[in-house]
Amino acid sequence: MDGSLRDIIGFKNKDASSKLFGAKPILLGGDFKQFLPIIIKGKRQEIVQAATNRSYMWDSCQVSRLLKSMRVSNIGLDGNVYARMQAFNDWILAMRDGKLLAIAKESEEEPAWIKIPAEFLI
Numbered sequence: 001m002d003g004s005l006r007d008i009i010g011f012k013n014k015d016a017s018s019k020l021f022g023a024k025p026i027l028l029g030g031d032f033k034q035f036l037p038i039i040i041k042g043k044r045q046e047i048v049q050a051a052t053n054r055s056y057m058w059d060s061c062q063v064s065r066l067l068k069s070m071r072v073s074n075i076g077l078d079g080n081v082y083a084r085m086q087a088f089n090d091w092i093l094a095m096r097d098g099k100l101l102a103i104a105k106e107s108e109e110e111p112a113w114i115k116i117p118a119e120f121l122i
Helices: 002-010 014-018 044-049 079-096
Strands: none
Touching: 002 014
């Protein structure tokens, strides 16, 4: 995307072709801990090195964080539904932070899988 915008915008504005994203502001959203690159048969270290926050662009980014989970912000929920949503939210945060026990399959050297609790499966 960076290269494409530099080319398109730099066609009329040569100065923009040397700037990140052609000097256009870009908004990216998501949880970058959940947004990992796909490295076929890559080891954990290779995947981490290819992550978004290791990119040459990362130092030019301004990171904003959401402080309130929208999953559990609905005050009108009954206690049971709220408790289940809070449990799911806590599990998602634990997964994001790497606090869940990882397991390895028989043919794999590194543990890279987690067990999803049955109550969270649809």
